[in-house]
Amino acid sequence: MAKKKVLLARNLPEAVIARAEELFDLTVREKTQPMTPSEMRSGLAIYDGMMPSLGDHFSADIFNEFGRPRCKILANFGVGYNHIDVDAARAHSVTVTNTPGAVTDATADIAMTLILMSARRAGEGERLVRSGAWEGWHPTQMLGLHVSGKTVGIVGMGRIGQAIARRCHFGFGMEVLFFNRSEKTVDFPAEQVADLVDMASRCDIVVAATPGGAETRHLIGADVFAAMKQTAHVVNISRGDVVDEAALIAALQAGEIAGAGLDVYEFEPQVPDALRAMENVVLLPHLGTAAEEVRTDMGMMVLDNLVAFFEGREPPNKL
The missing domain is CATH 3.40.50.720 (NAD(P)-binding Rossmann-like Domain)
Known part of the structure; x- marks a missing residue:
């Protein structure tokens, strides 16, 4: 069975990347700045799942360009998800998860x-x-x-x-x-x-x-x-x-x-x-979770959410 195509919108600690490469047909975005609207739209069309993070504003306008996008899950990196319009995502059959607990x-x-x-x-x-x-x-x-x-x-x-x-x-x-x-x-x-x-x-x-x-x-x-x-x-x-x-x-x-x-x-x-x-x-420059073991735990939670979704199970941290 072909691996699912997944985009990580930011680079993550090495242990997370290594596991993600084993699990998925992985693309890691090189930029550290938030995704542009065009990047978000193309991501919804190209990938089976994405990991957005703070600043990636998946608004209703972004989703409204699609009926049912190819991307069916946004596995958010972070506990806060106010940058994602969860209602709009659901309306377009896109599941949204986050990473509580680890942070x-x-x-x-x-x-x-x-x-x-x-x-x-x-x-x-x-x-x-x-x-x-x-x-x-x-x-x-x-x-x-x-x-x-x-x-x-x-x-x-x-x-x-x-x-x-x-x-x-x-x-x-x-x-x-x-x-x-x-x-x-x-x-x-x-x-x-x-x-x-x-x-x-x-x-x-x-x-x-x-x-x-x-x-x-x-x-x-x-x-x-x-x-x-x-x-x-x-x-x-x-x-x-x-x-x-x-x-x-x-x-x-x-x-x-x-x-x-x-x-x-x-x-x-x-x-x-x-x-x-x-x-x-x-x-401070948004240091809230800036410890390597914490960011690794968060990344692993993202992967757990993606794996569960693609296996047809309820993601542990579905919103």
Whole structure:
């Protein structure tokens, strides 16, 4: 039986590529930038399955050029899939899968990295040392926010939100509040708050960990920043447009909040000059899952989804 034709839209760790080459008639796209509309359209026509990722915008318009495309599965590399119109895919008999679970701990670790870097002014301090302008230790140098024992508010209490909350509570003795669109029961001390603005007013740190998409776009905006303490920090490891970037910049410039830690951006990879110019903002290049073993696990989940689909089984992570 001929191997299925599969396109990987980005290169992946060696172990994943080796397994994929054994399983499929494989094409690995050489570019690291998102697929262009023409690449997506030709992919739907040429391949039996594809692995898209962040930035590959499979919109309804892309699907609408086909009745039933040859490509019958989009095995997304990543837990977030708001770049794929899943309803449009289903309407054209295309299955969509993702890679939950594998990303949870790595993304939660990056959230903690940003919490600590923002609160303790680590990015600013590192730049000071590199500049050669550091004059040595003194008692009032670069005083930041002590994280232990403070209150954290988690926006979105899914797998990643819970992993962040556990780290905050058990690792730093923090009080955990959370805002979630549905009722959520968790197995550690945490209080669900019905109103996001109310929660923000009570927190020292607010962390965005909710899925992206139309329902959460600009969920954290001017009203949330206005309610926060002037000593508070906001962290985003979810999707860039969950935070209203213009409102965040305005809040930082006005001193409404003390700082921010960002791993994602509203118009990624574009980062506003205003954010890059501020010393009290930590900026990371979307490092959420950037550990080799994590990316390997994610890639293997993509392959598991593809294998199950082509064997006529339900993919483990079908959306």
